[in-house]
Amino acid sequence: MSFPWAKPYEPQHPLMKWMDEKLPIPRLVYNATGPGYPVPRNLNYFWNFGVLAGAALVIQIVTGIVLAMHYAANAGVAFNSVEHIMRDVNAGWFIRYAHMNGASMFFIVVYLHIFRGLYYGSYKAPREMVWLLGVVIFLLMMATAFMGYVLPWGQMSFWGAQVITGFFSAIPVVGDPIRVWLLGGFAPDNAALNRFFSLHYLLPFVIAGVIILHIWALHIPGSSNPTGIEVKDEQDTVPFHPYYTAKDGFGVGVFLLVFVALTFFSPNLLGHADNYIPANPLSTPAHIVPEWYFWPFYAILRAFTFNFLWIDAKLWGVIAMFAAIALLFFLPWLDSSPVKSSNYRPLNRIFFWLLVLDVFVLGWCGKSPAEQPYVFLSQFCAAYYFAHFLIILPIISRIERPLPMPNSITEAVLAKHADDKSAATA
Amino acid sequence: MASETETTAGIEDGVRRRDFINIAAVSFAGVGAAAVVLPLVNQMNPSADVLALSSTEIDISAIQPGQAIKTSWRKQPVFVRNLTPVEIAEAKKVPLSELRDPQTIDERTKPGKENWLITLGVCTHLGCVPLGAAEGENRGDYGGYFCPCHGSHYDTAARIRKGPAPKNLAVPPYEFNSDTVVTIG
Numbered sequence: 001m002s003f004p005w006a007k008p009y010e011p012q013h014p015l016m017k018w019m020d021e022k023l024p025i026p027r028l029v030y031n032a033t034g035p036g037y038p039v040p041r042n043l044n045y046f047w048n049f050g051v052l053a054g055a056a057l058v059i060q061i062v063t064g065i066v067l068a069m070h071y072a073a074n075a076g077v078a079f080n081s082v083e084h085i086m087r088d089v090n091a092g093w094f095i096r097y098a099h100m101n102g103a104s105m106f107f108i109v110v111y112l113h114i115f116r117g118l119y120y121g122s123y124k125a126p127r128e129m130v131w132l133l134g135v136v137i138f139l140l141m142m143a144t145a146f147m148g149y150v151l152p153w154g155q156m157s158f159w160g161a162q163v164i165t166g167f168f169s170a171i172p173v174v175g176d177p178i179r180v181w182l183l184g185g186f187a188p189d190n191a192a193l194n195r196f197f198s199l200h201y202l203l204p205f206v207i208a209g210v211i212i213l214h215i216w217a218l219h220i221p222g223s224s225n226p227t228g229i230e231v232k233d234e235q236d237t238v239p240f241h242p243y244y245t246a247k248d249g250f251g252v253g254v255f256l257l258v259f260v261a262l263t264f265f266s267p268n269l270l271g272h273a274d275n276y277i278p279a280n281p282l283s284t285p286a287h288i289v290p291e292w293y294f295w296p297f298y299a300i301l302r303a304f305t306f307n308f309l310w311i312d313a314k315l316w317g318v319i320a321m322f323a324a325i326a327l328l329f330f331l332p333w334l335d336s337s338p339v340k341s342s343n344y345r346p347l348n349r350i351f352f353w354l355l356v357l358d359v360f361v362l363g364w365c366g367k368s369p370a371e372q373p374y375v376f377l378s379q380f381c382a383a384y385y386f387a388h389f390l391i392i393l394p395i396i397s398r399i400e401r402p403l404p405m406p407n408s409i410t411e412a413v414l415a416k417h418a419d420d421k422s423a424a425t426a
Numbered sequence: 427m428a429s430e431t432e433t434t435a436g437i438e439d440g441v442r443r444r445d446f447i448n449i450a451a452v453s454f455a456g457v458g459a460a461a462v463v464l465p466l467v468n469q470m471n472p473s474a475d476v477l478a479l480s481s482t483e484i485d486i487s488a489i490q491p492g493q494a495i496k497t498s499w500r501k502q503p504v505f506v507r508n509l510t511p512v513e514i515a516e517a518k519k520v521p522l523s524e525l526r527d528p529q530t531i532d533e534r535t536k537p538g539k540e541n542w543l544i545t546l547g548v549c550t551h552l553g554c555v556p557l558g559a560a561e562g563e564n565r566g567d568y569g570g571y572f573c574p575c576h577g578s579h580y581d582t583a584a585r586i587r588k589g590p591a592p593k594n595l596a597v598p599p600y601e602f603n604s605d606t607v608v609t610i611g
Contacts, residue, residue, distance in 0.1 A: 024577060066588045146605075159554065159575075162552070162553040163552040163553060163554065163575065165553075166551070166552035166553040167552070169552075169553075172605070180471070181470050181471055182470070183498075184470055184471065184472055184473065184476065185472050185476045185501060186472070186476075186500040186501060186502050187500070187501045187548075187553075189476070189501050191476060193475065209509070260605065281501055281502070281503065282496055282498060282500065282503045282547075282555060283555060284554040284555040284573075284574065284575060286574055287574065288554065288575050302576055302590070304590065305577075305589065306589050312592040313553055313590040313592065314550075314552075314590055314591065314592045315592075317590065368572075370575070370576045370577040371577065
């Protein structure tokens with residue numbers, strides 16, 4: 001599970017020796033996140049985001065468990081119980097705003113984590129399983145976030161539940177019975193609210209379990225690094241502790257600063273005013289939009305406004321939206337270039353940034369009303385999104401000429417060091 | 427060896443007693459597991475109290491031609507609309523071949539009561555409530571209903587004409603109890 005030069009765990013204290021024989025948890029921690037886990041010496045700050053995502057999950061679980069002590073999952077009182085948390089419960093406003101914005105922070109760091117993986121080719125062999133498990137975590141996060149957003153039972157909660165469970169009714173023949181089964185009724189109501197609460201409480205622990213698998217799978221080959229060159233010998237690595245515990249600790253500090261700034265100074269910046277109106281099954285808000293982290297996928301859903309082949313527009317939209325995520329499962333095999341890091345892939349680097357731009361434009365379309373020019377723009381960008389993974393990436397990974405690469409991580413680091421020095425003397 | 431003669435003992439048709447016991451035990455456990463999954467899946471279906479709300483009576487006497495009301499059946503919105511003769515004529519004028527979900531207005535109303543258009547107020551795309559039932563709301567390009575969520579336009583017979591929705595607004599099962607009272611469900 002590690003390199004031969006990893007520092008072995010040798011407990012000195014009799015208690016720790018006793019513990020090591022009975023239940024070697026300290027050994028596990030030492031070898032996973034302590035001095036016993038050698039890590040490439042050249043990781044940059046983009047390698048902080050896994051730990052930050054873990055920190056965000058812990059914040060969500062802690063604040064969420066506290067909120068569940070005051071919240072009532074009943075369609076008659078749910079909205080008022082959230083207002084009770086905001087107005088009456090001691091520090092309730094803080095805990096709820098932390099949970100609300102914690103979800104956004106979780107998605108921000110996870111999106112950065114995903115794009116880090118895309119740029120540096122972290123999804124490639126030997127780390128395909130790490131990537132696949134990551135996509136599973138991403139899907140679980142989306143399900144959890146959606147169900148959490150329904151719980152305050154405001155207008156956006158209700159209509160979000162209506163629209164998202166409506167995806168299932170697009171399935172031919174069995175779609176409507178599936179939707180009724182999921183909701184426990186013909187429209188979102190008490191039955192749906194209760195089960196969403198139950199699952200919203202469960203899924204974060206499932207996510208925690210898959211994160212353990214994600215880290216386990218990562219620790220078999222060890223972390224990748226910005227050069228994409230695999231570790232060759234001891235001088236390419238440093239022990240995780242104290243080097244990366246310190247670097248991650250600094251990252252967590254910056255993360256918390258941004259998080260509290262958002263929570264205290266503009267807690268509703270990323271929310272929707274309509275969700276402070278109690279759910280009304282007879283009136284849809286003029287403009288329903290999901291939370292920002294779903295905008296790009298929502299734009300892909302709405303890009304299909306016409307039937308083609310023998311499938312209707314509604315089903316196309318739903319298929320495309322799920323396919324946009326399912327596609328990520330195939331990424332390790334769509335990109336066949338042996339070079340991981342885009343630092344050495346001039347073509348891939350250009351198309352990586354075009355993809356980033358594409359996703360931002362999709363997000364902007366998803367936020368905007370379903371009219372021109374957004375419909376056309378989302379059609380174009382949705383097509384480009386699929387083209388990137390299915391056409392562009394397989395082609396450039398064959399025709400691209402990578403830049404010359406250093407022989408080892410150490411050589412890359414020392415060359416950079418020499419460059420900096422000569423630049424300083426010049 | 428003793429164990430070998432033991433395991434091969436009793437073989438007549440290639441099946442050992444132990445094979446039979448293994449298959450029987452695992453199959454029985456599988457049947458038991460399936461029997462437990464059934465109630466766990468079925469509990470998700472609508473409960474008796476949800477199903478009990480399945481019929482609603484409405485008084486339609488106050489709805490003037492050109493007006494509509496919103497009511498609720500099985501917790502879903504229902505539109506009851508009193509069509510004007512012009513709206514009926516407009517709906518009749520459209521050739522069926524132009525429709526995405528071809529249906530005539532007669533198929534969507536009761537005989538002799540074709541001015542009463544009763545549909546669910548649930549967009550067949552993703553379930554928003556279309557606009558157009560209340561006074562002054564946007565009725566879309568075809569004078570019927572307009573769904574603001576994803577831009578579906580319905581005509582005066584509540585048939586889909588433009589936008590992503592695949593079907594016409596659904597007509598719930600209903601009966602006229604008298605000229606002014608309708609039972610839905």
